[in-house]
Amino acid sequence: MRKISVAHSPDADDIFMYYAIKFGWVTPKDAVFENIADDIESLNQATINGVYDICAISFALYPFVKDDYALLKTAVSFGNGYGPKLVKKKDVRLKKNFKVALSGEFTTNALLFKIAYPDARVTYMNFLEIEQAVLDGVVDAGVLIHESILTFDDSLEVERELWDIWQELAGKELPLPLGGMCLRRSIPLTHAIDYENTLIKAVKVANKNKHILSDMLIERGLIRVDAPTLDKYLDLYANDDSIELSELQYEALDKLYELGFKHGFYENLIKSREFLIPSEYEELRAK
Structure with a gap:
């Protein structure tokens, strides 16, 4: 069994979106996920240094690591009328x-x-x-x-x-891109597709079983807030919009990267869709 390191932050939305795997509700095929929790900037720095196979990152980091990591389309957090x-x-x-x-x-x-x-x-x-x-x-x-x-x-x-x-x-109302996940490009494509599908399923299962999973997280002392605050926070950042990137979210990401490029933070202008895992390969291979 391959061991795949999966790093996420210790805040409630990341734990919620990952722990369907930790609790065994969703399991990757032919691999074991080993999770690590750390603050988001430590994870950003770790991704720059290529430490983990799969890692949560700030979306603003991605243009700096695009050559080594593919952008995942799941376990995403956006603000919609709110944010930092x-x-x-x-x-x-x-x-x-x-x-x-x-x-x-x-x-x-x-x-x-x-x-x-x-x-x-x-x-x-x-x-x-x-x-x-x-x-x-x-x-x-x-x-x-x-x-x-x-x-x-x-x-x-x-x-x-x-x-x-x-x-x-x-210049227009778009969801605020905050955080997502990325996957090491050196991982074979078929495995990468499996891992992303596992994470997509985990977020779906977590959302479907929100109250059960939330109670389990609180009972085990894995969350820093009380139950009402957790419910409110998950409504903001771990919800149906976290399962897979939408057209509007892609537009928002591209606007973020355009702004970063325009103001001199990025050397190149990138489009988010060009850096996803080509999951259509799985369908083409089956034909």
Whole structure:
């Protein structure tokens, strides 16, 4: 049995979308998935260094790793009217060059923030530390991600929604691309197709059995939030739109990469569909 390393973040939506495999509800063919959980920027850096076979990444990272990893069309997280939040202490006025904490250099929120606030002084830290850094005055503001967008301290207020920044930059209402998964290109194509299909099935099964799976995750202490917050969070980021990329989501990804190229963050302009696993090979091979 081949052992395939699958890395995902420890936040609720990634765990939810993967654990149908961990709990044995869905199993890959002729392979064993070994899962690793780490914060998203650590996973971004690990993907740059080619550490894992399959890895969750920020969508903004993908153009940097496209030659070594194929983009998967499942286990995706998009914002739709919501997303990361730029927060500060109440009644604080931010200067043009305010100091801000972001969750990582290659995160999608960092890309959009730096386009919108080119004069801000950026520092990077683990996403779990950002709220406290703002409260302690270590930074003037911070961009909150994951579950913290629902649970931040009452003494903080939202300066700006990343969703609003995205809509302004995109020029039309598109879902906000946040995170997805990628797969090492050196994996044989037939195996790669099997692995992606396994992940697609896992997300489908998770969504279909949402309440059962959520209860199991909470009972085992795998989630940082309580049941009502988990339900709300999964409604945002792990839902029917997470199973397979839609036409609108492809358009949103292409707009993200266009913006990154236009503002000098990427050397080349890419189109997301050109970097998927060619799953049609399986059908052609069967003919």
